[in-house]
Amino acid sequence: MTRLGVPCWWMSWCLGLWLAVGAFGIAGAETDSLYQAQTVVTGQGADNRQVGFAACLEDVLIKVSGAFQLSGDPRLAPLKARAAEFVTRFNYHDQMSGKPKRDEQGTRDRPYDLTVMFDRPKIDDLLVGLHVKPWLARRPMTAAMIVMTPGGRSYAVVSDGRQSDLQRDALYAAAGKRGLDVVLPNSSAVANVGFDGIDLIQATPAALTAHMPAADVQLFGHLTWDDAELAWSTQWRLDYAGKSHRWQFRGVTFDEAFRRALGGAAQILSDNGSP
DSSP: OEETTEEHHHHHHHHHHHHHHHHHHHHHHHHHHHTEEEEEEESSOHHHHHHHHHHHHHHHHHHHHOOGGGTTOGGGHHHHHTGGGGEEEEEEEETTTTSOOOGGGGTTTOEEEEEEEEOHHHHHHHHHHTTOOOOOSOOOOEEEEEEEESSSOOEEOOSSOSTTHHHHHHHHHHHHHHTOOEEOOOTGGGTTOOOTTOOTTTSOHHHHHTTSOOOSEEEEEEEEEETTTTEEEEEEEEEETTEEEEEEEEEEOHHHHHHHHHHHHHHHHTTSOOO
């Protein structure tokens, strides 16, 4: 059989090849994103760029491996000093694009988002030297139920609604930084859940799962504002593969709390130990 003069077997073979290449391209693009990081620098000078390269190198080593324990590891210091050696390309985005230039903000002091792509084989070799492995398997989708208690009343971080928009943006940014995909419940899903006094960390998963989007793994977090420390006290729990992991820390902003919590989750999921 032919169609438009082309044998059907040939069309089927080409379609299969196109689908295979397409799938490989998508997977390759996802993997490549693990070797990319972003930070904010002041100006485009070489000194500030080197500082940005160093910060991005640490982020990429953690993101590729899932090993959050590398954060602040003194073994990274000599590697960060040579960070430019591992960079394949970089670009800047002017945070003040379209705004009139004023004094030094028009030149040296203007803030830029610096995006850095690192050489994959070189990063993998660095990880081998640090005794951790690249975590290149498909990363599980993580459903997060996070409750904020800034005072006498509690509320959940949701995918919609304005009350938690700052926390939502910070959580998504932290997930991207650690190479995880996170989904949140929407307002209607948690509308009838009374979070005041609820103990997310000790509650049975079945009591909360019905209010969460479908995912491979569930992350629960409770952030309570501490007036004495002027910071957040946090508790976290990750339920995955039949096990429940718990950890806590305090004295942080909610941005830092999310970065550390998602780092801890990645460390567990990548089989690099407990946070």
